[in-house]
Structure formats: C-alpha cells, structure tokens
Amino acid sequence: MRPDVSTASPDQAKPAVELRGVEVAFRLADGTDYRAVRDIDLAIAPGEFVTIVGPTGCGKSTLLNAVAGLVSVRGAVRIFGSPLAGLNRRAGYLFQQDALMPWKTALANVAVALEPAGVSAGEARDRAGEWLQRVGLANFMDRYPHQLSGGQRKRVALAQTLIRDPEILLMDEPFGPLDAQTRALMGDLLLSLWSADRKAVIFVTHDLDEAISLADRVVVMSAGPAARIIAEHRINLPRPRVSADIRLEPRFHALQRAIWADLRDEVMRAYASGAAGAAA
Amino acid sequence: MKNRGALLLMQIAIAAALILVWYVGSSVPIGGKFLLPKFFFSTPAEVLARIQKMFSTASIWRHIHITLTETALAFFIGSGLGIVIGFWFARKPTVAAVLDPYVKAANALPRVVLAPIFMLWFGLGLWSKVALGVTLVFFIVFFNVYQGVKEVNPVILANARMLGMNDRQLMRHVYWPAALSWMFSSLHTSVGFALVGAVVGEYLGSAAGLGYLIQEAEGVFDVAGVFAGMIVLAVVVLVIDWLVTLIENRLLAWRPRATERF
Numbered sequence: 001m002r003p004d005v006s007t008a009s010p011d012q013a014k015p016a017v018e019l020r021g022v023e024v025a026f027r028l029a030d031g032t033d034y035r036a037v038r039d040i041d042l043a044i045a046p047g048e049f050v051t052i053v054g055p056t057g058c059g060k061s062t063l064l065n066a067v068a069g070l071v072s073v074r075g076a077v078r079i080f081g082s083p084l085a086g087l088n089r090r091a092g093y094l095f096q097q098d099a100l101m102p103w104k105t106a107l108a109n110v111a112v113a114l115e116p117a118g119v120s121a122g123e124a125r126d127r128a129g130e131w132l133q134r135v136g137l138a139n140f141m142d143r144y145p146h147q148l149s150g151g152q153r154k155r156v157a158l159a160q161t162l163i164r165d166p167e168i169l170l171m172d173e174p175f176g177p178l179d180a181q182t183r184a185l186m187g188d189l190l191l192s193l194w195s196a197d198r199k200a201v202i203f204v205t206h207d208l209d210e211a212i213s214l215a216d217r218v219v220v221m222s223a224g225p226a227a228r229i230i231a232e233h234r235i236n237l238p239r240p241r242v243s244a245d246i247r248l249e250p251r252f253h254a255l256q257r258a259i260w261a262d263l264r265d266e267v268m269r270a271y272a273s274g275a276a277g278a279a280a
Numbered sequence: 281m282k283n284r285g286a287l288l289l290m291q292i293a294i295a296a297a298l299i300l301v302w303y304v305g306s307s308v309p310i311g312g313k314f315l316l317p318k319f320f321f322s323t324p325a326e327v328l329a330r331i332q333k334m335f336s337t338a339s340i341w342r343h344i345h346i347t348l349t350e351t352a353l354a355f356f357i358g359s360g361l362g363i364v365i366g367f368w369f370a371r372k373p374t375v376a377a378v379l380d381p382y383v384k385a386a387n388a389l390p391r392v393v394l395a396p397i398f399m400l401w402f403g404l405g406l407w408s409k410v411a412l413g414v415t416l417v418f419f420i421v422f423f424n425v426y427q428g429v430k431e432v433n434p435v436i437l438a439n440a441r442m443l444g445m446n447d448r449q450l451m452r453h454v455y456w457p458a459a460l461s462w463m464f465s466s467l468h469t470s471v472g473f474a475l476v477g478a479v480v481g482e483y484l485g486s487a488a489g490l491g492y493l494i495q496e497a498e499g500v501f502d503v504a505g506v507f508a509g510m511i512v513l514a515v516v517v518l519v520i521d522w523l524v525t526l527i528e529n530r531l532l533a534w535r536p537r538a539t540e541r542f
Contacts, residue, residue, distance in 0.1 A: 099438070
C-alpha cells in the first residue's frame with residue numbers, strides 16, 4: 001500500500017495526517033455513550049514530529065487509534081489527503097504494552113513484518129538482521145521476548161515497526177514502562193533513526209521533558225471526558241538533539257514552563273474528577 | 281531444588297520404604313497374623329517373579345504395543361478433532377452459543393457408560409478403545425484451544441493487524457501459535473487420558489492389552505498378576521510422561537520457565 005513514485009510528490013504538499021472535527025465516542029456497558037475526545041482539529045506535515053501531552057485518561061491513545069483506523073470516528077480523518085477507510089495501511093504503530101509475538105524470536109518477530117508486503121522469507125530475515133543491528137541488538141537475534149529486557153523488547157518492536165518503512169509513525173507512550181535512563185537512550189535512538197528518513201510522527205506521552213526533547217511541536221490536550229486540544233507549542237530547539245544535553249538549555253526550561261502552565265490546570269481537573277484512577 | 285542425584289536417591293528411598301512395608305506386612309507374621317494377607321496383597325517377591333515371567337515369554341510386548349497403539353490413535357484423533365472444533369467455536373461465537381449446552385452435557389457424561397456402546401459399534405478390537413480415548417482427549421484439547429484462540433492478547437492482535445497481516449497470516453502467526461501453546465500446556469493431561477481410555481476400554485472387554493491382562497488376573501483372584509500388570513502399566517506411564525516432557529521442552533522453548541523469570 002505504498003505510493004509509487006508518481007504519486008509521492010503531490011502527496012508531500014498535503015498533510016500526512018489531517019483531523020477535522022473529529023470526535024470519538026464509545027458505547028459503555030450501561031448503554032450510555034462516553035465521548036472520549038471531541039472537536040479535534042490537527043494537521044501533521046510529512047516529516048513532522050508531533051508529541052501529544054495531556055493528563056491521564058484524556059484520550060491521547062484514543063486519538064492515535066483514530067489515526068490508525070482501530071476505532072471508528074465522527075468527523076474527517078485524511079491521510080495524505082485521502083479519507084481513511086478501515087485500517088491505516090500507511091502507518092506503523094508502536095504500542096505501549098508488549099506487542100511482540102512471544103512465540104517468535106527477535107529476528108522472526110521483525111522478519112514477519114515484511115510478510116504482508118510479499119517479501120521472500122530469506123530476504124525478510126536478512127533485512128530483519130540489519131534492522132536489529134541498527135537498534136543495537138545484533139547479539140540478541142535468537143532470543144525470545146521473555147529473554148530480553150523491557151528496553152530490548154522496545155527496540156525489537158521499534159525495528160518491527162520501522163522495517164515496513166511506514167510513512168506515518170504512531171507511538172503510544174512506547175517508552176513508558178522503562179526506567180528514566182533507558183527512556184532517554186531510546187528517545188535518542190528514535191531521533192537518530194527518524195532523522196535518517198523523516199517520517200510524520202505522532203508520539204503520545206505523559207512525560208513533558210520527553211515531549212519537548214523529541215518534538216517539532218507539542219500538542220496539549222484537556223482533561224477527559226470529551227477532551228480537546230487546548231494549546232500547541234512549536235519547539236524550535238536545534239537538531240540533532242541529545243536528550244541529556246538539551247534538557248540543560250535555558251530555552252528548554254522556558255518551553256517547559258510555558259507548556260506546564262497550560263497543562264497544570266488540566267492535570268488538577270483530571271485528578272479532581274477521578275479520571276486518573278479510572279484511566280488505565 | 282537439590283541436585284538430581286539427591287532427588288533420585290530420595291525417590292528410590294520412598295519406593296524401598298513402600299516395598300519394605302509391603303514385605304513385612306505380607307511375609308512376617310505379627311502376633312500370629314499377617315497385616316497384609318497374601319491372598320489380598322500378594323508379596324513383593326511373587327509379583328517380581330510374575331513380572332519376570334511376563335517378560336520372559338515376550339507376549340507382554342504385544343500387550344504393551346497394542347495399548348500404546350490405542351493410546352497414540354486416541355491422542356492424535358482426539359487432538360485433531362479438538363483443534364478443528366475449538367478453532368471453529370472460537371471464531372464463530374454463534375456456533376459456540378448454540379452448541380454450548382450440548383458440549384457441556386457431553387463433557388459431563390461419565391465416559392465409562394459409553395464403553396459398552398462403543399463395543400457394539402466398533403467391536404471388541406482396537407477401535408472401541410480408541411473411541412473411548414478420543415471422547416476423553418477431545419474435550420481437554422477442545423476447551424484449551426477454544427480458550428486459547430478466544431483469549432489471544434488483543435494488543436498482540438492489534439499489532440499484527442497494524443503490521444498489515446491478512447486473515448490467513450493472522451491465523452498462522454497469532455491464532456495458531458496461541459492455540460497450540462494452550463494445547464501443549466495440557467499435553468500431559470491429554471496423553472494421560474488417552475492411556476486411561478485405552479486401558480479402561482481393554483478392562484471392560486477385549487482380548488489384548490495391559491487392561492486386559494489386569495482384568496484377566498482379577499477374574500481368577502490372581503492378585504500377583506494384578507499387581508504385576510499395574511506395575512508394568514505404571515512404568516509405561518512414567519516413560520510416556522518423560523517423552524512428553526522432552527517434546528514439550530522443544531515445542532515451548534519460547535516460554536519463560538519459573539526459574540528464569542526476572
């Protein structure tokens with residue numbers, strides 16, 4: 001489902017992802033509708049790295065699922081200008097939870113991602129090997145997921161997603177379960193891979209530092225239910241970035257203060273309404 | 281866990297203690313009476329002699345062979361049916377809902393009552409025992425596969441779909457391994473039940489097999505023969521169980537073992 005050369009260039013003029021008046025509602029067990037997000041207007045340019053922050057339970061993941069085509073929405077979702085129907089074939093999705101197939105080795109998990117594209121098994125294994133090398137797991141190819149650490153599993157998942165060369169990358173707090181140091185390293189790895197061939201990225205996180213150090217633009221969402229976008233901040237810090245260094249810059253702190261000012265009231269509201277407890 | 285040698289030593293000690301109790305009870309009169317009268321319990325020496333005699337004529341191998349053949353057939357046919365129907369139920373919730381009471385009723389039925397029917401239908405030979413084993417194995421495999429396919433981790437499934445897998449690829453890479461892992465985790469139980477089906481079937485009516493040997497000895501109050509048959513059967517069970525463990529370790533290599541979790 002990749003565009004061929006002739007359609008690729010006009011695509012570049014259109015946003016990679018465009019949401020217009022998007023609303024997502026779920027039918028709850030008691031029969032009432034729960035509006036997770038509403039009035040979402042958001043456009044992500046090709047090659048742009050956007051992070052979404054918001055209080056827990058604000059529907060950040062729901063928004064990603066809407067772009068992925070995993071939930072049905074009201075409003076318009078356009079991918080490179082064409083309305084999204086069904087699953088988003090041009091997007092790769094890195095989930096918050098472990099999503100690797102536990103019965104496959106690291107190598108097989110990455111190689112299997114090429115099967116839907118019709119790549120031969122031999123070539124898929126070769127390319128999967130290269131990708132595992134790129135994410136620093138050359139010595140762990142034959143390990144099963146349970147034999148890898150949390151950070152290593154995330155690297156395998158990253159290779160599995162990126163080997164398909166998706167034009168849009170959706171990431172749902174992918175490094176959330178990792179410790180702070182590993183998370184910073186994973187962020188740097190992600191940025192270095194991303195800078196090689198810039199994809200449009202939507203990265204959901206609750207970690208403001210992570211959001212700023214990765215993004216071109218930070219989008220702030222309100223507390224749920226019926227969460228909406230309340231602010232956007234352009235991050236004009238120079239690239240390439242190293243997260244450990246960039247966090248020491250004065251401009252980083254200025255951005256942090258500005259975004260936290262928007263976010264703080266929403267976080268308080270989320271806690272007051274008890275959404276924090278019900279979110280997970 | 282202590283090392284293997286110490287473990288084996290303790291296991292042998294238990295066998296030795298049991299045999300000692302048996303020997304004393306059946307051979308040493310206490311106050312003019314035997315605690316374990318020979319007529320009901322035989323003696324270790326007599327049973328050992330009987331086992332020796334069984335293996336000296338080589339006919340025992342024919343009986344073991346027949347019992348194992350029935351066990352293997354029951355296992356493979358029962359598992360095959362269990363996998364196919366388990367998949368079918370899990371992928372078609374309507375079918376599962378409609379047939380649910382029938383499955384429950386069939387599973388609740390004590391299988392022994394089916395044995396005479398199977399003998400009428402399939403004769404006194406091999407196949408009536410296989411049929412009995414199949415009815416036991418089928419439900420174990422069926423419930424495990426059904427559960428395994430129905431409860432595939434939704435995140436793994438969503439991830440596989442986002443990787444672009446079609447239905448056939450999802451089946452091959454997600455549903456099938458998930459179902460098989462559940463089935464393999466019940467391998468010991470299902471192989472055991474296949475053997476139970478074969479032996480009970482033989483016991484209730486046949487002309488060969490370990491169940492037949494035991495039943496024949498019981499028919500003439502030959503307690504030594506019954507014990508000898510039971511001991512041979514127990515050894516066969518242990519060997520099969522050991523083989524199943526070997527197979528299981530190969531097939532479920534991807535699974536974390538309790539000792540290697542971190």
